[in-house]
Amino acid sequence: MIASRLKTVRAVVVTCGAVAIMLIIYQWIDKQLGRTDYYTGFTLLAASIGLMTLSMRKKLIVLPLGSVAVWQQVHQYLGLFAVATFMMHAGFPVHGILETALSVIFVLISLSGSVGWYINKTTPRKLLAAGQAVLREDIATMRRSIAQQAYHIALTAAGKIESATLADHYTQRLSDFFSRRRSIAYCLVPTGRSRRELLHGLEKVSRHLGPEGRSCKQTLSELVIAKDDLDFQWAMQIRLRSWVIFHVSLVWSFFILVAYHIYLVYRYKGG
Amino acid sequence: MSDPIKRYRRPDQQWKCGLQDKGVLCTAGPDHLHRCSNPNTDQTCHPRRTLIWWRRYLPVAFAAITVAILITTANMPTHREIIAPGPLTLAHAQLISNPQDPHRCSACHSDDPSSNPSPNPSSTDVSASSNEHSTSPTSDQPISQVSEAVLAKHSQSDRCISCHSRDMPHLAIRSAHDLPVDVLDEMTAWVKQRAKGTPSTSMPVVLVSAPAAANNNLQDQPEPMALATGVDATTLSQTEQKKNGNGNERATSSSNKASNDLACSTCHREHQGPHHDLQAIASSRCQACHQESFKSFANGHPQFENYPAPKQSRIAFGHRKHQDSHFTKTSTAFDCRACHVDTNSRSNVGQVFRSLSYETACAKCHDGSIKSSVSEGAIVFQVPSIDVEGLAKNNAAISKSLSEQWPEEASLMLDGKIPPLMQWLLMGESEGSLALSGLDLSGDLSKLRLDSQADRKSLVSLATASRMILEKIGNSGQSAFAQRFVSNNGQSVAPFDYGIRAILRGAPPDLFRTAFETWFDSSKQIGKQWKLLKPGTHLSDGGWMIDKNRLSISYVPTGHADPWLASVLESANDLLEADRMRSDSNREQNEIRKVFIAKQLLSAQGVGQGIGRCAECHQSIAQTNSTVTQIALQGQAQDRWRSKRVSTATRSLTKFDHGPHLIQPQLQSCIACHAFNGEQPKYSIHSEFANIKIEQCASCHHPQAAGDQCTQCHNYHASQR
Numbered sequence: 008m009i010a011s012r013l014k015t016v017r018a019v020v021v022t023c024g025a026v027a028i029m030l031i032i033y034q035w036i037d038k039q040l041g042r043t044d045y046y047t048g049f050t051l052l053a054a055s056i057g058l059m060t061l062s063m064r065k066k067l068i069v070l071p072l073g074s075v076a077v078w079q080q081v082h083q084y085l086g087l088f089a090v091a092t093f094m095m096h097a098g099f100p101v102h103g104i105l106e107t108a109l110s111v112i113f114v115l116i117s118l119s120g121s122v123g124w125y126i127n128k129t130t131p132r133k134l135l136a137a138g139q140a141v142l143r144e145d146i147a148t149m150r151r152s153i154a155q156q157a158y159h160i161a162l163t164a165a166g167k168i169e170s171a172t173l174a175d176h177y178t179q180r181l182s183d184f185f186s187r188r189r190s191i192a193y194c195l196v197p198t199g200r201s202r203r204e205l206l207h208g209l210e211k212v213s214r215h216l217g218p219e220g221r222s223c224k225q226t227l228s229e230l231v232i233a234k235d236d237l238d239f240q241w242a243m244q245i246r247l248r249s250w251v252i253f254h255v256s257l258v259w260s261f262f263i264l265v266a267y268h269i270y271l272v273y274r275y276k277g278g
Numbered sequence: 279m280s281d282p283i284k285r286y287r288r289p290d291q292q293w294k295c296g297l298q299d300k301g302v303l304c305t306a307g308p309d310h311l312h313r314c315s316n317p318n319t320d321q322t323c324h325p326r327r328t329l330i331w332w333r334r335y336l337p338v339a340f341a342a343i344t345v346a347i348l349i350t351t352a353n354m355p356t357h358r359e360i361i362a363p364g365p366l367t368l369a370h371a372q373l374i375s376n377p378q379d380p381h382r383c384s385a386c387h388s389d390d391p392s393s394n395p396s397p398n399p400s401s402t403d404v405s406a407s408s409n410e411h412s413t414s415p416t417s418d419q420p421i422s423q424v425s426e427a428v429l430a431k432h433s434q435s436d437r438c439i440s441c442h443s444r445d446m447p448h449l450a451i452r453s454a455h456d457l458p459v460d461v462l463d464e465m466t467a468w469v470k471q472r473a474k475g476t477p478s479t480s481m482p483v484v485l486v487s488a489p490a491a492a493n494n495n496l497q498d499q500p501e502p503m504a505l506a507t508g509v510d511a512t513t514l515s516q517t518e519q520k521k522n523g524n525g526n527e528r529a530t531s532s533s534n535k536a537s538n539d540l541a542c543s544t545c546h547r548e549h550q551g552p553h554h555d556l557q558a559i560a561s562s563r564c565q566a567c568h569q570e571s572f573k574s575f576a577n578g579h580p581q582f583e584n585y586p587a588p589k590q591s592r593i594a595f596g597h598r599k600h601q602d603s604h605f606t607k608t609s610t611a612f613d614c615r616a617c618h619v620d621t622n623s624r625s626n627v628g629q630v631f632r633s634l635s636y637e638t639a640c641a642k643c644h645d646g647s648i649k650s651s652v653s654e655g656a657i658v659f660q661v662p663s664i665d666v667e668g669l670a671k672n673n674a675a676i677s678k679s680l681s682e683q684w685p686e687e688a689s690l691m692l693d694g695k696i697p698p699l700m701q702w703l704l705m706g707e708s709e710g711s712l713a714l715s716g717l718d719l720s721g722d723l724s725k726l727r728l729d730s731q732a733d734r735k736s737l738v739s740l741a742t743a744s745r746m747i748l749e750k751i752g753n754s755g756q757s758a759f760a761q762r763f764v765s766n767n768g769q770s771v772a773p774f775d776y777g778i779r780a781i782l783r784g785a786p787p788d789l790f791r792t793a794f795e796t797w798f799d800s801s802k803q804i805g806k807q808w809k810l811l812k813p814g815t816h817l818s819d820g821g822w823m824i825d826k827n828r829l830s831i832s833y834v835p836t837g838h839a840d841p842w843l844a845s846v847l848e849s850a851n852d853l854l855e856a857d858r859m860r861s862d863s864n865r866e867q868n869e870i871r872k873v874f875i876a877k878q879l880l881s882a883q884g885v886g887q888g889i890g891r892c893a894e895c896h897q898s899i900a901q902t903n904s905t906v907t908q909i910a911l912q913g914q915a916q917d918r919w920r921s922k923r924v925s926t927a928t929r930s931l932t933k934f935d936h937g938p939h940l941i942q943p944q945l946q947s948c949i950a951c952h953a954f955n956g957e958q959p960k961y962s963i964h965s966e967f968a969n970i971k972i973e974q975c976a977s978c979h980h981p982q983a984a985g986d987q988c989t990q991c992h993n994y995h996a997s998q999r
Contacts, residue, residue: 271361
């Protein structure tokens with residue numbers, strides 16, 4: 008834990024040092040009446056290309072290029088450096104339609120990168136807290152199995168007078184929960200609200216149930232918890248994979264606009 | 279392939295079974311055409327895309343959309359608005375007002391970057407430049423009307439210069455402060471010497487001719503300019519010769535190339551929005567080139583030297599004398615603002631002027647004495663007092679008619695002096711010149727002797743010429759008289775001709791005829807009953823009159839700035855200047871007399887008789903063979919009378935606005951900054967005020983108060999139209 012924190016501190020110090028050196032050179036060029044925008048622009052381009060190397064590294068798994076975790080960390084701090092360079096380059100407010108579009112895409116990439124950083128850091132811990140990790144491809148099968156179990160319990164309960172209320176409750180409140188996937192909103196921000204509401208509903212029904220009915224209710228409650236845990240695992244894994252798609256997709260647009268931006272800069276450069 | 283379920287768990291598959299999300303276990307999965315390949319399934323299966331597919335193709339889709347948007351916008355009429363890195367400042371935007379104008383960008387940017395010339399067009403060959411001149415944009419031509427072919431040959435800075443050279447004609451030099459590199463080197467050497475504590479001379483204010491604009495094919499030859507920076511005029515002259523000589527000094531001077539290739543965009547960044555200040559620049563950037571760098575204005579800025587620099591003025595004025603003597607005598611408060619502040623107009627330093635008009639600043643005290651001095655008027659013509667009878671007794675060949683008709687009042691004895699203006703008139707007649715040859719320069723008749731044959735001859739000529747002047751002007755008008763000063767080839771005999779014309783300007787010929795009939799034609803019996811009138815009371819508002827008392831034609835000036843009197847004095851000044859410019863020292867008697875008379879007219883006593891006392895204040899009109907006269911001769915003749923005002927178009931390296939300073943309570947008294955140095959000025963170029971110390975300014979000009987940016991007090995572009 009201490010070693011990990013030391014690594015983080017070291018990385019932050021190195022990043023801040025790089026930004027400081029960048030600032031010093033910036034001010035020196037500015038005092039020399041040099042083109043600071045060229046300096047920051049090409050530094051930003053170099054940093055962006057450096058950030059791109061992570062995905063290349065991921066594809067070149069056969070080459071001994073160090074662990075992906077190290078590359079990931081370098082990518083994160085290089086991203087921070089790129090944000091600082093971008094602020095020096097673009098300034099505020101940003102003028103021009105093309106420049107604004109370029110800036111918006113850069114900001115979106117940075118935000119998605121930050122979100123990814125957060126997701127990458129927190130998801131394993133959350134998945135661990137939610138129980139045994141399950142492969143995403145198996146979740147649908149397991150969910151179906153749980154739904155079938157719940158259906159059979161509800162069917163059993165419906166055949167008895169003392170637990171008919173439980174069957175009605177299943178039909179009204181639980182059937183949809185077991186048979187359907189969760190919403191996109193749940194994917195983005197998975198919460199335990201539905202789970203709590205459903206468990207609370209089952210508790211309220213239990214006073215109308217006999218001993219066997221209560222036993223069925225208990226089994227249904229366990230199935231609600233199991234289904235919600237699976238949904239949580241599914242949501243976390245979907246989120247973990249989806250942000251990367253968004254992050255990488257924007258990068259392509261970004262580089263196309265950067266190329267056009269550089270062309271325009273040289274096309275209309277002063278002199 | 280032995281475990282089909284495992285295959286579906288692989289993350290590299292782009293398609294998956296359509297029933298997978300429903301929890302159905304498929305043993306086959308999609309085929310290579312993304313169709314269901316399981317023959318045993320009893321449900322309808324539509325294979326679905328996995329996240330891997332999205333990961334692979336979504337970025338491609340984004341890229342395709344981006345490219346499509348760029349291609350679409352490239353063909354839109356508003357394409358230039360889209361690619362512009364921001365709105366132009368208001369000043370530039372209004373010049374290129376139509377956003378759909380295809381030449382909107384090319385007004386400032388070259389359409390073909392490869393066709394850009396060298397960064398500095400003036401470094402190109404002069405002959406080439408001159409050849410291109412006809413096809414180059416000029417400052418009079420809107421940039422939007424210049425053809426693309428012409429514009430493509432010039433860099434962006436050239437295009438800036440083509441519009442701004444009207445206000446800053448030396449932009450074309452494209453070096454620091456628009457100064458030639460040699461001048462900058464000279465100044466740098468001076469600063470280095472000062473840093474060592476061994477400055478050979480103080481930095482003078484000099485007149486500078488701008489040389490480099492001649493090399494620029496975008497420029498017309500600019501007017502000479504004055505800079506408030508010190509460089510040796512000789513150096514500048516040499517620079518000019520070098521540039522004119524080979525026309526390519528910059529190209530051959532590689533060591534100076536860097537400082538001579540400054541693009542406008544180095545400091546002025548466009549496309550930062552309509553309200554962006556294009557002139558804004560950080561003080562730290564100013565120090566990029568300067569030898570002496572310093573932390574702030576209060577901490578390290580070089581001490582002011584000779585600031586504010588005394589400027590050459592044509593009006594002699596002593597502040598100390600006025601305060602201590604004149605204002606004290608009249609118990610009047612010596613308020614600087616009364617003479618120096620005009621809230622209705624603006625100078626380079628705000629609403630404060632070196633001097634206001636006579637009417638505003640001086641009339642209150644000086645009107646009375648000037649009126650008094652002109653009350654007797656200036657005698658233009660006077661019947662000489664000649665002893666006609668004595669002449670006749672001494673057998674002078676004076677005609678009988680002249681002898682009989684010579685006014686009785688002027689026939690008693692040889693007395694008086696010929697007035698200077700009349701002497702000038704006499705010199706316009708051959709007979710008059712003959713008469714004057716016998717007189718001394720003052721025209722004193724009493725020094726003539728009737729027993730001298732030469733003197734008698736002069737007197738006869740004088741009488742004849744005097745009569746002739748009146749008769750000719752009276753009968754034929756001014757032009758007939760002035761015609762005598764046109765040489766055989768039709769050229770005017772200036773400036774003497776100008777002097778005679780100045781005297782006769784406004785003089786009514788009828789008055790001369792009346793005077794002739796009054797004094798020389800007894801048959802007319804004119805004026806016999808006239809009262810004796812004093813010019814001052816008879817012509818209280820000025821004008822021409824026949825002075826019966828003095829047998830003269832006089833002009834009574836209207837007061838200060840009388841145009842007739844000014845015209846006469848200007849002609850005298852011209853005559854003196856022309857004489858000064860003559861290289862030979864051999865002068866005829868007539869020429870010596872002309873100069874003598876001119877000096878008499880311009881003396882502090884005025885037009886012979888103390889008229890006007892003009893030269894007391896207008897010393898520049900009275901002096902010659904000095905810097906003062908050089909100052910006086912700049913500009914139009916009438917400008918010689920005015921205090922020299924600095925044009926508002928002037929851009930020296932320093933600037934100052936009194937406006938915001940006079941608001942400060944501690945600065946409302948001008949003496950807070952402009953204290954006397956205890957010296958009386960010999961002339962206007964000698965300041966009677968102490969130099970301002972940097973500490974006086976630094977007390978307010980620091981970052982926490984009035985600011986200490988370089989551009990608050992300094993202009994980068996220095997020039998004068």
